Amino acid sequence: MKSKHFTGALLAASFFTLAWCGVLPAYEKTLTLTKADLESSGASRLALIFNIGGAKVTMLPSADNEVIVKAVVEYSDPRLEPTLDQSSLSGVYTANFESGSIEWPPYPKPPLLVHTWTITLGSYDTDTNLEIDLDAAFSNIDLSALPLTGLSLNVDATSASIDFSTPIGRKASAVSVDCDASYLSMTNIGNTDFSLFHLETDASITVLDFQGAYSAGEHKITATADAAALYAFLPMDTGEHVRVLSDLSVVMITGEGWEKVVRMPQYKEYITEDYESQAVQLNLEIEADVSTIFLNRD
Numbered sequence: 001m002k003s004k005h006f007t008g009a010l011l012a013a014s015f016f017t018l019a020w021c022g023v024l025p026a027y028e029k030t031l032t033l034t035k036a037d038l039e040s041s042g043a044s045r046l047a048l049i050f051n052i053g054g055a056k057v058t059m060l061p062s063a064d065n066e067v068i069v070k071a072v073v074e075y076s077d078p079r080l081e082p083t084l085d086q087s088s089l090s091g092v093y094t095a096n097f098e099s100g101s102i103e104w105p106p107y108p109k110p111p112l113l114v115h116t117w118t119i120t121l122g123s124y125d126t127d128t129n130l131e132i133d134l135d136a137a138f139s140n141i142d143l144s145a146l147p148l149t150g151l152s153l154n155v156d157a158t159s160a161s162i163d164f165s166t167p168i169g170r171k172a173s174a175v176s177v178d179c180d181a182s183y184l185s186m187t188n189i190g191n192t193d194f195s196l197f198h199l200e201t202d203a204s205i206t207v208l209d210f211q212g213a214y215s216a217g218e219h220k221i222t223a224t225a226d227a228a229a230l231y232a233f234l235p236m237d238t239g240e241h242v243r244v245l246s247d248l249s250v251v252m253i254t255g256e257g258w259e260k261v262v263r264m265p266q267y268k269e270y271i272t273e274d275y276e277s278q279a280v281q282l283n284l285e286i287e288a289d290v291s292t293i294f295l296n297r298d
Helices: 014-020 035-041
Strands: 027-034 045-053 056-061 067-075 083-089 092-098 115-121 127-135 138-142 148-156 159-163 174-180 183-187 196-202 205-209 217-226 229-234 239-247 250-255 258-263 267-272 280-289 292-297
Touching (some): 027 035, 035 067, 067 092, 148 159, 196 205, 239 292, 250 267, 280 292
Parallel strands (some): 045 092, 045 127, 056 115, 056 138, 127 148, 148 174, 159 183, 205 229, 229 292, 239 280, 250 292
Antiparallel strands (some): 027 067, 067 115, 083 092, 239 267, 258 267
């Protein structure tokens, strides 16, 4: 994603200091995407894009059945004014929510900023491909019950918590995550019922909880870790087959029901005793370079 909203994380925390001091933002703007927008276009699918930098981001579900997205943005500099671009092509309605940008050199010290996004996602039933790009952000996101058919998540110099507390009501064909110099926590990932979950993590700490409601069959998880720490928590009611190719890395596999297949300095393979008998199988392939990999089945 590499959008250059700010230079590094220096500006990422600046708005917090100003908010803590009780200074109110000078500007507020509300962006909305409604069901009427979608229906009038005649599109049968929705592409939702959020490209946000240097902000505190909250994204939560809503019971509203008329408004698909409502984003209330508070900001202290007019250059941070957000935009919403909407278009429809070949049956796909695209809504692109994007923050304004400020590019400061690292010195002298940039001014303090307020920049917050409060986003609610309404109740609707249109196949949705969701792309979230966060750069130098602090975020708390709940994507419960969103009708996702695909998800792309890119975080750079960001702290993010993503939850799927209830099933999304669709089968996400692919969930793709790119994590760079960040802390990322994702919980109840199984509620996306993904066919493929792919992670690339670089100089980051990533915590993945794969609990959730899966359809029967095989679900594939692939990950590449470079100078990173990856913690993955796997459910007891699925069978797991794990292959790890590692170089100068620490690999720990804990929990119940594991059988060693191969254990060599640079290659490890494990399978659970109940792999064949479980209705759901998770197949993990991990490549690690100078990283720590921790897998726990519980």
